[in-house]
Amino acid sequence: MSAKDCGHHDDDRKKFYRCLLATLLVFIILILFIILLIWLILRPTKPHFILQDATVYAFNVSTPSSLTSNIQITISSRNPNGRIGIYYDKVDLYGSYHGQQITLPTWLPPTYQGHKDITVWSPFLYGNEVPIAPFLTSALNQDQLAGTVLINIRVDGRIRWKVGTFISGRYHLHVNCPAYISFGNKNSGIAVGSAIKYQLVMDCHVNV
Numbered sequence: 001m002s003a004k005d006c007g008h009h010d011d012d013r014k015k016f017y018r019c020l021l022a023t024l025l026v027f028i029i030l031i032l033f034i035i036l037l038i039w040l041i042l043r044p045t046k047p048h049f050i051l052q053d054a055t056v057y058a059f060n061v062s063t064p065s066s067l068t069s070n071i072q073i074t075i076s077s078r079n080p081n082g083r084i085g086i087y088y089d090k091v092d093l094y095g096s097y098h099g100q101q102i103t104l105p106t107w108l109p110p111t112y113q114g115h116k117d118i119t120v121w122s123p124f125l126y127g128n129e130v131p132i133a134p135f136l137t138s139a140l141n142q143d144q145l146a147g148t149v150l151i152n153i154r155v156d157g158r159i160r161w162k163v164g165t166f167i168s169g170r171y172h173l174h175v176n177c178p179a180y181i182s183f184g185n186k187n188s189g190i191a192v193g194s195a196i197k198y199q200l201v202m203d204c205h206v207n208v
Contacts, residue, residue: 035166044161047086047113048078049204051153051177052120055197056189059149059181061137066129067102069095073153075177075204076120079113084161086113089170091157095125097149098136103127108157125153153177159208177204 052074062068075093079086092105103125113119132140143149155175161168179200182189189196 044084044163045080046206046208047159047173048080049155049175049177049206050076050078051179051200051202051204052076053197053199053201054151054153054179054181055195056181057195059151061140062129065131065134065137067097067127067132067136067140068129069102069125069127071095071103071125071151072122073125073179074120074122075153075155076118077113078118079116082115084163085115087111087160087162087167088113088119088173089158089160091155091159091173093121093123093125093153093155095127096152096154097132098139100132100136102130102132102151105156112162147182149181151179151181153179153204155204171208174207175204178202 054074055072057070057072059069059071060067073093077088088108088111090110091108093108094101094105095103104127106123106125108121108123111119140149154177155173157173158170159173160170179198179202181198189198191197
């Protein structure tokens with residue numbers, strides 16, 4: 001075999017690899033385009049959260065600069081999508097007051113939510129003698145004297161969308177639920193032993 005024949009075979013091999021690479025590239029682009037097209041047609045809608053109630057077992061200034069709280073909440077999430085499921089991964093809830101976290105995060109178990117399904121959680125939120133800024137102590141005392149305290153229940157986590165057999169990457173989930181607790185009027189709540197249960201039914205702001 002001459003050197004010329006060897007060079008000819010090398011050229012054929014390079015052409016074959018280029019053709020194979022181009023075919024694979026076109027195939028990958030086509031698959032990605034189909035996924036994007038399906039995604040745009042379905043247009044996933046973010047879940048709808050509602051804070052249904054809050055049972056307050058403790059919420060008071062335990063020392064001049066610390067806050068103790070023990071609250072059980074009921075929060076629901078509805079998947080408004082008819083063709084898209086939602087995986088909830090690494091989701092936690094906590095309470096905040098005037099922007100400061102006042103409870104430890106409570107982790108929710110990983111959950112899959114089917115089309116149009118509703119999921120309900122009833123976690124406890126604890127905060128034992130959590131140090132707070134001095135101005136928050138004054139603000140809390142004023143709010144309790146006024147009769148209404150605004151606590152924000154926040155949900156942070158990651159979700160994934162499921163379309164058929166396709167599962168997307170993780171998206172950040174941020175939920176903010178205002179809870180107005182009327183301490184001045186015990187008739188606004190339901191006595192549960194030594195605790196007071198408040199029916200809230202508040203829509204939450206959801207950002208994905």
